[in-house]
Amino acid sequence: MTRYKKRKIIGTVKFCALILIPLCAAFVGREASDIRRAAEKLNNINLGKGEERAVDIAAQPEYHKSSENDMEDILGGGNIISEGYGAEEEKSDEKLGIKLENPMDMVSENAGDKPYPTEWYETGDVIRTTYGYYSGTSFFDLDKCGQVNNKTYIPNDTLYSESLCLPNFTISNTDEPQVLIYHTHTTESFEPYVREHYDTSFNYRSTDETKNIVMVGDAIQAELEAKGIGVIHARTIHDYPSYNGSYDRSRETIVPILEQYPSIKVALDIHRDAISGDGFIYQPYVEIDGKEAAQIMIISGCDDGTLGMPEYMKNFHFACSLQQQIEGDFSGLTRPILFDYRHYNQDLTTGSLLIEVGSHGNTLEQVQYSGQLIGRSLAELLLSLRE
Numbered sequence: 001m002t003r004y005k006k007r008k009i010i011g012t013v014k015f016c017a018l019i020l021i022p023l024c025a026a027f028v029g030r031e032a033s034d035i036r037r038a039a040e041k042l043n044n045i046n047l048g049k050g051e052e053r054a055v056d057i058a059a060q061p062e063y064h065k066s067s068e069n070d071m072e073d074i075l076g077g078g079n080i081i082s083e084g085y086g087a088e089e090e091k092s093d094e095k096l097g098i099k100l101e102n103p104m105d106m107v108s109e110n111a112g113d114k115p116y117p118t119e120w121y122e123t124g125d126v127i128r129t130t131y132g133y134y135s136g137t138s139f140f141d142l143d144k145c146g147q148v149n150n151k152t153y154i155p156n157d158t159l160y161s162e163s164l165c166l167p168n169f170t171i172s173n174t175d176e177p178q179v180l181i182y183h184t185h186t187t188e189s190f191e192p193y194v195r196e197h198y199d200t201s202f203n204y205r206s207t208d209e210t211k212n213i214v215m216v217g218d219a220i221q222a223e224l225e226a227k228g229i230g231v232i233h234a235r236t237i238h239d240y241p242s243y244n245g246s247y248d249r250s251r252e253t254i255v256p257i258l259e260q261y262p263s264i265k266v267a268l269d270i271h272r273d274a275i276s277g278d279g280f281i282y283q284p285y286v287e288i289d290g291k292e293a294a295q296i297m298i299i300s301g302c303d304d305g306t307l308g309m310p311e312y313m314k315n316f317h318f319a320c321s322l323q324q325q326i327e328g329d330f331s332g333l334t335r336p337i338l339f340d341y342r343h344y345n346q347d348l349t350t351g352s353l354l355i356e357v358g359s360h361g362n363t364l365e366q367v368q369y370s371g372q373l374i375g376r377s378l379a380e381l382l383l384s385l386r387e
Helices: 003-027 032-043 070-076 156-163 213-226 246-260 312-329 364-384
Strands: 087-090 098-100 124-129 139-141 147-150 177-182 230-233 266-273 280-288 291-294 296-301 337-340 352-359
Touching (some): 098 364, 147 156, 156 312, 177 246, 213 230, 213 266, 213 364, 246 266, 266 364, 280 352, 291 364, 296 312, 312 337, 352 364
Parallel strands (some): 124 280, 177 230, 266 352, 296 337
Antiparallel strands (some): 087 098, 139 147, 296 352
């Protein structure tokens, strides 16, 4: 049951009770003071703000068959669906979205073969920066806001005209899942907190899903589900112990999901970037509503005739709509869309994109916040495309 439906049912029950309790009390001859006390007690019924926990649609029976070996299957490459990790009660101000536990405070039931470090050395420099407006012949502005970095031979004018097109899909008012989140490079990890130096002995990979890119997917998922949009979050590890062949393995994970749930219109491969040099790493961030968020980059692949993506331009339409939605909602959060000759399994739907959330120099808290912002904007965009 979605959060929206649950909240609606509770509200209906309260409304009926508000009418029936005083009538019943009057019928049995109770005094007016008893009726007032009943009404006052009724007004104190909690509708879920502060008590209700995030509902994980993917954990419902039609989406997920539980197993005692779930955590072992993650390391073995099994297809594990999201458990909504780290979500707490919703704040009263809906604009703030879902309240999530700080990733550094999360404790994994099974951190896997490559746990997140507990001790840190400081041997390299962390360079905090904010990417702004880009100029150059490969860049062009989108109609409302945001930019595109065109690395192809397609003229900018042609791509600008294409960018005006709406996504080539709609979503339905249904309980079926409509968004798939997965991670080709599942173990990608981040800095623990803001600091001047980083540990060069850490390769920013961890099988602890409270400290890797899966945690970012959880943040996106929580915001989508809060808006009543069904999500499947595939948590399968594809890049450990072997990094080579990750995209082939992620394809093996997501193809059966798409076949089982044809209702899915959007497939997002959530990654992080790796921006660094000799002895330093970058931390691209922006402050939004008084809190630091990692800057993000959408990648939309183009087919040069050899990549097997004849409908790549439909993905680009979606990328441009999402870019403008996010940048319009949260100015400065996005870097330009990278439009390049890349495949990344984007032939599987017309809503397939890769999103780089920050870089390895960003902190866990920064990227989690960015995940929330992506989820909020994506929800707004998808709801505007509802049939």
